[in-house]
Structure formats: C-alpha cells, structure tokens
C-alpha cells in the first residue's frame with residue numbers, strides 16, 4: 001500500500017537515505033526500528049513531504065506522492081504525529097483538535113465523540129491550553145488531532161519518548177484498537193522493544209539509511225536485535 005522505491009535523501013551534502021526500499025502493507029501495524037541516527041525520522045518526513053527526496057519514488061496505492069505537496073498529503077488520508085508532538089501550546093485542547101476538521105471528507109463541524117472515548121482526558125481538558133498539559137497528555141492530544149482527520153494511515157514518530165508508563169500503556173491500547181478493530185494502517189517509529197513487540201505486527205529494521213531486515217514481529221530474533229538495535 002505504501003512503497004518506497006530506491007529513495008535517496010540528502011541534507012545539504014550529507015546523504016541520509018540510500019536507495020531505500022520499503023513496503024508497508026495496508027491494515028498492518030509496522031514498526032520502523034534502528035539505532036539513533038539511521039534515518040527513521042527522515043524517512044517519515046519524506047513520506048509526509050516535509051523533506052524533498054533527491055531520487056526515487058514514494059507511493060500510496062497508485063498515487064505517486066512525490067508529486068503531491070506536503071499540504072495535500074493529509075487529504076489523501078495520511079495522519080502524522082511528529083516526534084516532539086508539535087501541538088500548539090497557546091491554543092486550547094479543543095482548538096488544537098478542531099484543526100483536523102477541515103481535512104475530513106465529510107467536513108464535519110464537530111469533533112467526533114470517538115476522540116474523547118479513546119482519550120477521555122482530552123474531553124476533561126477541552127478548554128485548557130495545550131501548553132498547560134503534561135507531556136503524556138500532549139501526546140494524546142497530538143494523536144487525537146491526527147485522528148480527527150479520519151486518516152486511513154496513522155504515522156507516529158516515537159510517541160512514547162519521555163512519557164510515563166501508564167500513558168504509554170494507554171497509547172498502546174489505542175493503537176491496538178484502531179489497528180485491530182478498525183483496520184487502520186499504522187506506521188510507528190519506536191525505540192522501545194517491549195512496546196514495539198506489543199503493538200507491532202511487522203518490523204522494518206534500518207541501518208545507515210537503508211532497510212536491512214523486514215518481517216513479521218514474531219520473527220524479530222535476538223540475533224537481529226543484537227545486530228541492529230543493541231548499543
């Protein structure tokens with residue numbers, strides 16, 4: 001459903017992605033894994049159009065994304081929760097969530113109840129400023145905002161970084177529910193092995209700007225972990 005074919009990306013003169021090939025199956029929950037600096041965030045930013053690719057093709061189904069601007073990609077059903085969350089701290093929780101509404105196909109005017117069922121804390125804090133929320137609550141807000149758009153693909157970049165364990169568990173439950181019961185395709189950059197194993201159905205291991213191993217999560221062996229993840 002999502003494919004990268006021979007994708008290359010450079011920051012100035014420094015090449016980060018090298019002839020990267022990747023396939024993400026529709027309806028899967030795929031963890032992109034690898035040590036710091038291998039290019040995981042860069043890969044997601046290329047998928048979102050936030051970084052230009054120097055060569056290669058990125059497709060969503062039959063649509064070649066290279067030709068679609070970053071502003072238009074959410075309208076294709078791609079929801080993105082960036083590393084560091086990037087909520088608007090001066091806007092209220094409600095205002096942050098409402099930002100996703102114009103992207104919906106049905107042009108709904110109300111934030112769907114489902115968001116508050118998934119993350120009850122957002123309903124309790126609707127009038128509070130985003131910046132006043134805890135890190136975990138902000139992460140839930142960032143995921144909620146992406147879900148307001150009703151995406152068919154949800155992309156999460158290290159959603160659990162610096163977040164307390166009970167909220168990590170809640171976020172895991174939400175991802176599992178959306179993926180398993182609603183068939184949402186999930187792409188997750190995740191460093192925490194336990195979390196990746198709990199929610200991920202497949203993995204892609206990266207090394208120096210390439211995908212070097214791809215399989216179902218039950219095949220993530222100690223050998224692969226030692227080779228590509230252990231520091």
Ligand SMILES: Nc1ncnc2c1ncn2[C@@H]1O[C@H](COP(=O)(O)OP(=O)(O)OP(=O)(O)O)[C@@H](O)[C@H]1O
Pocket residue numbers: 011014016034035036037038039040041042043
């Ligand atoms: N704006 C930038 N300009 C130049 N180099 C960059 C820039 N952003 C990232 N890099 C470099 O690109 C490489 C890949 O970074 P990237 O953030 O994609 O890695 P990552 O696998 O997501 O790592 P992490 O787990 O630390 O977030 C790193 O060497 C990083 O230093």
